[in-house]
Amino acid sequence: MKLSWAVTAPVTSMKRFLSQQGISHRGYSDLKHRGIIWVNGRNVDQTVQLQVGDEVTVILPPEVADPEVAVSTEPLTILFSNRDWVIVDKPAGLNVVPGPANRTDTLVNRLKGVWQAENAENRVPHIVTRLDRFTSGLVWVARHRLANSLASQLQAAHTVEKRYLAIVSGQLTADHDLIDAPLAPDPTGYNQMVSPAGKPAQTEYWVQERFADATLVRVQLHTGRTHQIRAHFASLGHPLVGDELYHGPLLGGMHRQALHAATLDFTDPFTQENRHFNSPVPADWQALVATLRQ
Template sequence: MELTWQVTTPVTSLKRFLNQQGVSHRVFSDLKENGTIRVNDTVVTPAVTLKVGDVVAVTLPAEADDPDVATSRVPITVLFENRDWLVIDKPAGLNVVPGPANRTDTLVNRIKGHWAQTQAENRVPHILTRLDRFTSGVVWVARHRLANSLASQLQAQHQVDKRYLAIVSDRLSQDHGMIDEPLASDPTGYNQMVSPAGKPAQTEYWVKERFDQATLVEVKLHTGRTHQIRAHFAYLDHPLIGDHLYDGPEMGGMTRQALHAHTLSFTDPFTQENRSFMSEVPADWQQLVKQLRSDINGN
């Protein structure tokens, strides 16, 4: 895969210039070992000195798939795909990455099958927004090393807007709030817990609709801790409907946590385009909301 840039400001080295374009130290090392660097259509070494007006082109080696990862032929729902990104609508109940409980039919296995079918050049999925098994919605994947590096920088700089929908138990009193509490692993279980020894975590929410025994909220993550939304609302004594790990009650037939990755937005670092993606809520969610509204109306 080839990427091209033009030098527009004075720089002292190729490495510094590429770093300004988002090429990490790791990607640069791989480029030196296995790739090709050209300046003004001439192959050069990494020691080249650049000047304003130079056109720099780098060719990164293709990323072959891992033979130890099984291929699943179950189709995926693609919201968007180009040279750099793959955005998927993940169903609830599907693991994102292979593990002891499932090594053959996770989202990664299905992406491998999808790229085998389309004969993609790069076949290593770099998962950028991992979801819990029973959380549905948008998953963002980088299709090559440089895209992964650039996306990681966007996330570190809080330039990716991720919005979730959640249905929490009981009625939240505030229309808007920020849960700013550190989270750590519970030493006695698999859950996360608020702890002074934990890592900083900020969850912002807006109430969208109130029911008799539940509240629908839109949530924005300002950090990306494990189980962040689930743990924070449990801390407020409003665990998510269906979230057994955090003692959330079942309602309206919802047997999993009522959490959906609804939208994802960012400015594409390759094209400077604004990209926004949305996943519609699934059938079990729609059934739950229908039942909660029916309870309010006394039906």
């Protein structure tokens, strides 16, 4: 894969310049051993001294698929795909990455099948936003290491906006609030719990609709902790409907946590375009809302 940049300010080394473009230390090591670097159309090594006005081009080595990862040809709803990103609309029940429970048919396995059919150059998916198995909605995938590095930088700078929809049990009194409570693994189970020893976690929510036994909220994450939305609302005494792990009630036939990754917004670091993606709520969610409104 070939990428080019113009040198617009004085720099001390090629390594520093490439670091400014988002190429990590690991990526730079790959370039030293397997990649190609051009300056103004001529092949150079990493000791070259750059000048303002130079054009730097790098050719990154292909990322070859892991032969240990199985290929799945099951369908996958892809909302967007280009050289750098894939946005997948994940159904509830599909694992994102292979694990002990499923090693052959996860989102990663299905992407491998798609990319194999396309004869894609890079075949290693880098998951930027992971969802729990029974959470539906948008999953952001980087198609190469540089994209993954840049996406991580965007998230660290808090310039990625991820919004969810959740249906929590009971009646929330505040129309809008920020849950600011650190989370840590529960030593007695698989859940997360509010703990002073945990990592900082912030979940902001806005009430969208109130029902007799539940509340529909729009949620924005300001941190990305494991089970953050589920654990935070459970800590308030309002676990998500259908969330067995956090003791949420089973209402309206919903047998999974009522959580949906609805929107994703970020500025593409390669093109500077504003990227916006939206996932409509699935059928089981619509059925639950219809029942709660009765």
